[in-house]
Amino acid sequence: MADTGLVETLLRRVEKVDGGLDSQDVATSLGVDHQAIVGAVKSLLALGDVISADQRSSKHWELTGEGCEIAEQGSHEARVVSSIPEEGMPQSQLMKLAFGKVGFSKAMSNKWIRLDKGHEGGPRIFKTVEHLEDLVRDKLLLVQKGQASQLEEKEKNELKKRKLLSEVTVKSYWITKGSCFSTTITKQETELTPEMIASGSWKEKKFKPYNFEALGVAPDCGHLHPLMKVRTQFRQIFLEMGFTEMPTNNFIESSFWNFDSLFQPQQHPARDQHDTFFLSDPAQAHEFPQDYLERVRKVHSEGGFGSQGYKYDWKIEEAQKNILRTHTTAVSARMLYKLAQQEKFTPVKYFSIDRVFRNETLDATHLAEFHQIEGVVADYGLTLGDLMGILHQFFNKLGLKKWVEVGNSGMFRPEMLLPMGLPEGVTVIAWGLSLERPTMIKYGINNIRELVGHKVNLQMVYDSPVCRLDS
Numbered sequence: 001m002a003d004t005g006l007v008e009t010l011l012r013r014v015e016k017v018d019g020g021l022d023s024q025d026v027a028t029s030l031g032v033d034h035q036a037i038v039g040a041v042k043s044l045l046a047l048g049d050v051i052s053a054d055q056r057s058s059k060h061w062e063l064t065g066e067g068c069e070i071a072e073q074g075s076h077e078a079r080v081v082s083s084i085p086e087e088g089m090p091q092s093q094l095m096k097l098a099f100g101k102v103g104f105s106k107a108m109s110n111k112w113i114r115l116d117k118g119h120e121g122g123p124r125i126f127k128t129v130e131h132l133e134d135l136v137r138d139k140l141l142l143v144q145k146g147q148a149s150q151l152e153e154k155e156k157n158e159l160k161k162r163k164l165l166s167e168v169t170v171k172s173y174w175i176t177k178g179s180c181f182s183t184t185i186t187k188q189e190t191e192l193t194p195e196m197i198a199s200g201s202w203k204e205k206k207f208k209p210y211n212f213e214a215l216g217v218a219p220d221c222g223h224l225h226p227l228m229k230v231r232t233q234f235r236q237i238f239l240e241m242g243f244t245e246m247p248t249n250n251f252i253e254s255s256f257w258n259f260d261s262l263f264q265p266q267q268h269p270a271r272d273q274h275d276t277f278f279l280s281d282p283a284q285a286h287e288f289p290q291d292y293l294e295r296v297r298k299v300h301s302e303g304g305f306g307s308q309g310y311k312y313d314w315k316i317e318e319a320q321k322n323i324l325r326t327h328t329t330a331v332s333a334r335m336l337y338k339l340a341q342q343e344k345f346t347p348v349k350y351f352s353i354d355r356v357f358r359n360e361t362l363d364a365t366h367l368a369e370f371h372q373i374e375g376v377v378a379d380y381g382l383t384l385g386d387l388m389g390i391l392h393q394f395f396n397k398l399g400l401k402k403w404v405e406v407g408n409s410g411m412f413r414p415e416m417l418l419p420m421g422l423p424e425g426v427t428v429i430a431w432g433l434s435l436e437r438p439t440m441i442k443y444g445i446n447n448i449r450e451l452v453g454h455k456v457n458l459q460m461v462y463d464s465p466v467c468r469l470d471s
Contacts, residue, residue, distance in 0.1 A: 007040045011183045020176035049178035061148040067164035075136035076103030084127045091123040237397045238351040248354035254285035256319035258330040263416045265310045266318045277324040284320040295419035307415040324357035340421035347379035371435035378428045387429040407433040
């Protein structure tokens with residue numbers, strides 16, 4: 001039962017009006033939390049027809065906690081620019097600031113700052129503007145003043161995406177007098193006692209009706225985690241298709257195998273600290289196949305095998321950096337290199353399902369680690385048609401019957417394969433999925449009985465440094 005004093009106050013307010021009143025207005029006038037008024041309304045509804053209450057809802061925009069901070073102090077990107085002196089600032093020092101990581105990304109997008117990776121003292125950030133207009137803060141101030149209508153829907157949605165603004169739905173009750181309205185409350189009894197029966201007093205009391213449809217507390221029980229179910233199902237499908245599982249127990253990987261061996265340039269954004277976890281101890285790896293490393297260096301800096309390369313000064317120091325692997329393709333690179341060292345090439349089909357790590361901002365849809373599913377096939381004369389056929393068979397076994405986005409797929413580039421020592425004419429097709437991807441979980445667990453009725457919609461990667469489409 002809600003606070004009796006508040007309930008009686010609410011009844012007196014209802015008594016004084018003819019058309020009814022809004023619970024939100026009552027809460028505001030009394031200076032109490034709206035939920036307290038809602039509790040009083042529900043208590044009165046439980047007494048019978050004392051009052052009538054129709055639920056209503058309205059929406060408005062509010063600043064989040066971070067939005068309030070920015071409205072007061074400025075956006076992350078503006079604060080980043082104001083923190084950089086004329087002589088610049090080391091990138092590592094900026095990233096230590098509370099607003100550094102997000103502000104760096106946004107300021108780079110706005111071209112308010114530039115990053116000099118080749119600076120003598122390490123990567124250094126310089127500002128490129130002297131004066132700037134902090135539009136993000138200006139928009140938040142408008143909302144704070146109750147002028148959200150001056151912003152376009154696109155602007156409000158962008159602020160919402162940055163979690164600076166939220167659209168709040170307020171539910172209230174329109175309260176009117178009921179057929180049994182009264183300003184006095186008679187407490188309903190919840191239990192029929194032997195004393196009431198013996199004395200006959202139960203005849204004069206009002207009892208709270210029993211809710212025979214109320215559900216009991218569900219018993220606790222153990223069950224398999226949904227991801228484990230999907231993972232087991234995917235592994236079984238790969239094994240049925242003749243694939244061999246790759247060893248993926250090395251979470252720590254060198255940048256050479258994770259990036260350089262895959263023909264990814266050393267200045268690629270994915271190799272920055274705001275995308276990848278770098279290790280401090282041990283910070284570097286030193287054991288590499290030197291002849292292969294030299295071929296990788298040459299194809300990056302000078303080109304070869306039909307490629308002009310990236311035309312930059314490839315540095316061993318970048319390749320030596322230890323990281324938490326960002327994809328299991330690093331394992332695929334190791335396995336393909338091992339395959340190339342055999343005296344005679346033999347076709348292979350590999351797969352893996354294991355954890356990878358990204359320096360993501362944690363939210364409802366992003367974690368710092370997730371599971372990647374990877375498939376690799378190496379043989380002479382493979383084409384895009386082989387890739388489509390294998391994927392069709394894979395998803396046929398999984399039980400899909402609709403168009404879905406299944407992940408990145410394509411053919412490994414010659415610039416990656418030939419330096420390993422694989423024979424000319426050997427092609428490698430590959431694809432990657434995410435175990436946590438909602439589509440994969442949904443269809444993987446449900447075990448849909450009907451087979452594929454349409455072609456699988458492949459999302460191909462045309463500009464990937466690792467894969468390309470040749471046919």
